Amino acid sequence: MSKVEIYDPAMCCSTGVCGPGVDPELLRVSAMLNVLESEGKKILRYGLSEDPMAFVMSKTVNDLILNEGVEVLPVTLVDGEVKKKKGYPSNTELATWVGLSEEELLKLVVKAQMASVINN
Incomplete structure (x- = not known):
């Protein structure tokens, strides 16, 4: 199973x-x-604000920031490989990277929404 890591810029x-x-x-x-x-x-x-050591400990992300500046964020790594810079992954990209089709991901979203409605 792939590991997806998202490195966010500083946020509130x-x-x-x-x-x-x-x-x-x-x-x-x-x-x-x-x-x-x-x-x-x-x-x-x-998050850069909440977990700056993660950015330091990832040589890949640290090198990107040193070479391209914080404007390179957000950065997405999949199994340690840069898959996306300067933007968040699409639903299709996320689904693909975790071994799902976009349709399967959307079904999971609907299922989560229904559970939320039922529990509230």
Whole structure:
């Protein structure tokens, strides 16, 4: 099973989905990652503000920041290999990297939404 790591730029909180002006892209990514994590997929997310040592400890990410600046963030690694820079992965990319089809991922999202409605 692949390990997906997302290195976020500095944000106000660990997910960036707080405050009065929530970025819909951050909301989408956060929701997708939560669904994948709940299915046992290996997803790690590091925030520059919350976990700066993760950026230092990853030679790949550290080198990217030194060579391209923090503007390179967010960066996504899959099994240690850079798959995306300067933007968040699409639903299709996330699904592919964890061994699902986009349709399977969307079914999981609907399932999570239904469970949330039932539990509330």
